[in-house]
């Protein structure tokens with residue numbers, strides 16, 4: 001095993017199957033003899049989980065767009081320091097359900113702050129710490145919303161319950177990130193059975209696997 005583990009982020013809009021694939025990928029990588037830690041954003045450390053509640057509960061007006069972006073950046077800084085870096089230093093692989101690219105797509109693109117402004121927050125808050133690979137699950141927005149509706153009914157959180165136009169802009173933001181950083185970021189088709197999607201994710205990690 002390499003001295004330092006790898007850091008993988010799983011990204012995509014609401015309901016595309018990230019949480020389902022997080023578990024499947026962990027099992028697949030453990031089957032290859034790797035030690036794997038799974039985590040999530042916002043959250044992943046006690047401080048960041050407290051910020052998650054602040055961000056996702058309450059009504060839309062609870063935070064203005066800049067305050068929202070700052071809270072995500074603060075949570076991420078703590079998550080990296082307390083959870084991600086220590087695990088990588090022990091040689092573990094870390095898979096995070098969402099990371100920086102969610103902020104770039106949701107707050108930067110859909111929220112109107114701009115991708116570069118949000119990236120600047122990450123440069124300040126987390127010294128531009130990046131995943132070794134970011135896998136963005138893509139699914140037609142209507143189909144993803146239908147999957148999320150089956151799971152949640154009408155009980156979406158503060159951000160998930162934003163209008164379809166917002167989520168269409170999130171989708172566009174993720175695609176922009178894949179075009180801007182093709183070495184780090186890969187689009188992965190989330191259509192089909194969970195096992196089919198897991199196979200596509202493993203293929204997109206092929207060059208990193210021991």
Ligand SMILES: Nc1ncnc2c1ncn2[C@@H]1O[C@H](COP(=O)(O)OP(=O)(O)OP(=O)(O)O)[C@@H](O)[C@H]1O
Pocket residue numbers: 012013014015016017018019020021147148150151160190191192193194197
């Ligand atoms: N490949 C698939 N085909 C059909 N349904 C799926 C597939 N993958 C996941 N699902 C179902 O779709 C719903 C959403 O999946 P999941 O919770 O994994 O998505 P998510 O991307 O983590 O969502 P969110 O970002 O909203 O938390 C769940 O009910 C899950 O069982």
Ligand SMILES: Cc1cn([C@H]2C[C@H](O)[C@@H](COP(=O)(O)O)O2)c(=O)[nH]c1=O
Pocket residue numbers: 014040041042056072098099100101102103104106107159160
């Ligand atoms: C990391 C991150 C998340 N979000 C949004 C995306 C979702 O609506 C929620 C998280 O809910 P999930 O069920 O755990 O996927 O938060 C965001 O807007 N910006 C971010 O950086």
